[in-house]
Amino acid sequence: MTANRTTGRAAAPRLATIRPTRRALLAGGATAVVGLALAACGSGADSPEASGTASGGARTVTVVTYDSFDLPDALIAAFETDTGYTLEIARSGDGGEVANKLILTKDAPLGDAVYGINNTMASRLLAEGVVDTSTALNLPDGAADYLAPYIVDDTPALVPIDFGEVCVNVDTFWFSDHGLEPPSTFEDLTDSAYKDLFVAVNPTTSSTGLAFLLATIGHFGEDGFAQYWRDLVANGTKIDEGWSDAYYTDFTAGGGDGAYPIVVSYASSPAATLTDDGAATTTAVLPRTATRQVEYAGVLAGAANPDGGAAFVAWMLSRDVQEAIPDAMYMYPVDPDAALSKELEQFGSTAEDPIVVDPDDIAAHQQEWLATWAEAVGQ
Structure with missing residues (x-):
């Protein structure tokens, strides 16, 4: 296992796991978040994702994230097949650099969605108008209790993906x-x-x-x-x-x-x-x-393909992606039922x-x- 992060943390060294603590932290909220985010993107036959056609004919989804974003190619291929979008990852430095770049380019956004914004910078991006707060990614009833210590009030456009x-x-x-x-x-x-x-x-x-x-x-x-x-x-x-x-x-x-x-x-x-x-x-x-630290994903204000951005956010909460995150990026998935690697289970502890x-x-x-x-x- 080798680390690949320049976000300030790493892909190799990072997470640990005391299962009771993790479940107590996440109980009740994550499953509802997943369900709501998927519903928000639309799952019917008429949705852009189901038809493979994004709004305005755009078929590329550009995601702004940190340099060490790393998920299996097979998962990315499945996302592209299932949604009809082509996923383009715009790696933009450390997590702090990502936030700064998004603020500086908010009038001409660098992509359609962002992943990797954590609780040290979430409120700043929201205050600067970087995130599209009109996108239907609202958290369900009860999720606020789970997120209360880690999320800014009234920020439904940011969805928790993982934590460390x-x-x-x-x-x-x-x-x-x-x-x-x-x-x-x-x-x-x-x-x-x-x-x-x-x-x-x-x-x-x-x-x-x-x-x-x-x-x-x-x-x-x-x-x-x-x-x-x-x-x-x-x-x-x-x-x-x-x-x-x-x-x-x-x-x-x-x-x-x-x-x-x-x-x-x-x-x-x-x-x-x-x-x-x-x-x-x-x-x-x-x-x-x-x-x-909790990491969030959201749709960028002024995105060329907001539907595609929302589809990406929903995908990050799918079980397959949630179970890939621990091995790929050494963060804990917000889904409490997602499996962790043997190494994280045995040698780490939150x-x-x-x-x-x-x-x-x-x-x-x-x-x-x-x-x-x-x-x-x-x-």
Whole structure:
């Protein structure tokens, strides 16, 4: 298994799974969401999808997403056969880059749909008018309870597709070899015992970095997070521009020649760092540093083919796609009954109580927090 993400997280390292936690989180909402989204796109013989003819004669659906979007070719072929559309994937960088590009091009949209917008940026895109809020992708009754901590109120045009957790990862073999106990909390990372051992990610350029910044804000508060970051830098923390650089270049267990045994990554990452016999993993997560990310899909305002965009969103919620997401992109599907890979089941675990920052607070203060962070770390 190899990682392929530059969204701030990765395809190789990422998700984990404590089935009871996952089911408690998702119970009741996902099935209804799937049913509603499929109904919204139309399933009758007269629908564009059923006839294979998109509105205005357009037969191509362009989806703007992050660079590491990755689903099996057979599934994409089935989508094209079933709907009559040709699927074009417009990879546009990290998740944060995708959001910025969509905002800058909102008057001339880059595609028909977007996938990969997470809860750190959803409200911003909605406020900027990037997402088509008139598209009939409304969530059903009861789904709001399931989504409440992770979705902005009154945003029916964005549909949850998958979720994961950003958190600190450690190279357990490195710590064993060096006779040092791994850290377990945010505070540990500023201890001199871990000087020059931690690599973080820039929140102004990476959605993974932004998620971790929000986790520190949720833990230390608006008045305390800046000092925490000053302490991290004083303790030798390195800050990379993106997740891929941090994980694959600087992390000791990332496959390269890294020198940092502590990294910001995903709760699923240990499922991809297995020993040769697959019996154990060489990394572990710090669950007390975890923050939940939910990824959404929606139709873009001004899309040339909004019907095709809606068909894509519905397809992402189909059982076949939901069951492909864990292996392909190392995120948890929102369908609680979708099967997970053996590796995710055995070697990953989501936090029982992940840090959640209110979406309204993110929307209101994100730029202010980023400026405070930049000043604190000297960037």
